[in-house]
Amino acid sequence: MSCSHTTTPAADHGGATAITAVHPEIIQTHILKRLDGATLAAAGSAGSQLRELCSEENLWREICNSAWPSTTDPIVRHVISGFPSGHRSFFSDAFPTIHHHRQGEERRRGSPAPELISAVDILYGEKLIYSKAIVSETSSGWFRSSPFRIDLLGMSETVPTPVKFAGDEATTVAHLEKHLTLSWILINASTKRAVNISSLKPVNIRRHWLTGDIKINFGTVISGGEITGKELAQCSVVAMCEGKEGGELHVREVSMQVEDMDGKTMNGKDSMVILQDAMERKRKKREEGEAKERYKEFVEYKKQWREIKQRREDRLDMACIAGGITILIAFFTLVLLGSERGRIYFSHLF
Structure with a gap:
């Protein structure tokens, strides 16, 4: 004699029905549509079935349009359609x-x-x-x-x-x-x-x-x-x-x-x-x-x-001033030396 087995909804340890036993349409219509983008993304990592449901393009389009009304613009909508996962990829970039x-x-x-x-x-x-x-x-x-x-x-x-x-x-x-x-x-x-x-x-x-x-x-x-x-x-x-x-x-x-x-x-x-x-x-x-x-x-x-930059500029200015003074001193020294040599030269001639 053969025995027939019936499949019962999955339940957790508390006796409550697991969410995977709920009809997908009910999950999408009455649960997922109430979630914001961050929560929906987290829910998608809970299991393979939820991941598939949470990847629905229409869900992410509504979330993006609600968060950023500018995404309803035809230009933006066209560009988002070319993203790897559509509005879901766009949300993961922009949020x-x-x-x-x-x-x-x-x-x-x-x-x-x-x-x-x-x-x-x-x-x-x-x-x-x-x-x-x-x-x-x-x-x-x-x-x-x-x-x-x-x-x-x-x-x-x-x-x-x-x-x-x-x-x-x-x-x-x-x-x-x-x-x-x-x-x-x-x-x-x-x-x-x-x-x-x-x-x-x-x-x-x-x-x-x-x-x-x-x-x-x-x-x-x-x-x-x-x-x-x-x-x-x-x-x-x-x-x-x-x-x-x-x-x-x-x-x-x-x-x-x-x-x-x-x-x-x-x-x-x-x-x-x-x-x-x-x-x-x-x-x-x-x-x-x-x-x-x-x-x-x-x-x-x-x-x-700005303070560091100002100190650098101040040091550079001081270096330039010091360099200029050194050049002037050297120049006047050469002039004085030249004048002294000239005086000595002319004194020997006369």
């Missing part, structure tokens, strides 16, 4: 922060990008206040030799914010630090890599004493390497806000550029080498307040660098 280069670490070389795509989103709290995709050519001689800078807004374009400027600078700054976020993702279509070069939250906010404009820095410290001759550089993302007392603050300028330790804007050629290197680097989890702390360290490092 974590850059792993900063250390001395002695091997630097990778990416292919030169004929163009650079920027996907930029500005939010106040959960509300999107501006989103845009920009394509910048990077191969012309003008771009390579000119200071590197990308401007998000047009000459007369402004972006309103929900922030009311009450005249109290401390209150306004606190609101901006807590609620304003800016994401600037750079995409290299030729290498299918991307990097978010913004700190997301402001690392520094300063009000101009004369104009009253508020400068908000979302800068990220990156590797400078042999390009700058110094260890560090800064990818400076700056938003300028203006507003009258009692009215709304308006963003009137948003720009991105790469600066060296002296605060000078680097040219397009050198900037692209640094940015491409950042795209190829490892990523790491963003920690709360890390970007701001890194920026403070960078500012202090720049101060020390």
Whole structure:
């Protein structure tokens, strides 16, 4: 007599049904769609079945579109479709922060990008206040030799914010630090890599004493390497806000550029080498307040660098002055010697 066996749902030690026994459609529709990108990526490492479900392109497209509305732009969407795993690969590049280069670490070389795509989103709290995709050519001689800078807004374009400027600078700054976020993702279509070069939250906010404009820095410290001759550089993302007392603050300028330790804007050629290197680097989890702390360290490092540079210049100036004095003394000595010899010569003649 043969015995038939029935398959029962897998259960854990507590008697609860394992997630692998749940219908895949239920997992995708009612569980995975509720996860954010980081949690979804972690869930994908829990088993082969979940890995397959968590790799679904539609899930990652929705996550990217929700986190960065600029990814819905046709240009950005087309480029992401060419990434190795589509939106999942794009998220793994754009969500974590850059792993900063250390001395002695091997630097990778990416292919030169004929163009650079920027996907930029500005939010106040959960509300999107501006989103845009920009394509910048990077191969012309003008771009390579000119200071590197990308401007998000047009000459007369402004972006309103929900922030009311009450005249109290401390209150306004606190609101901006807590609620304003800016994401600037750079995409290299030729290498299918991307990097978010913004700190997301402001690392520094300063009000101009004369104009009253508020400068908000979302800068990220990156590797400078042999390009700058110094260890560090800064990818400076700056938003300028203006507003009258009692009215709304308006963003009137948003720009991105790469600066060296002296605060000078680097040219397009050198900037692209640094940015491409950042795209190829490892990523790491963003920690709360890390970007701001890194920026403070960078500012202090720049101060020390300027002091060292000033001391070198002072020593060089002193050496030049000493050299000049030595030359003058030698010259006058020769003149005096020449005069003395001449006097003796003429005295013998007469």
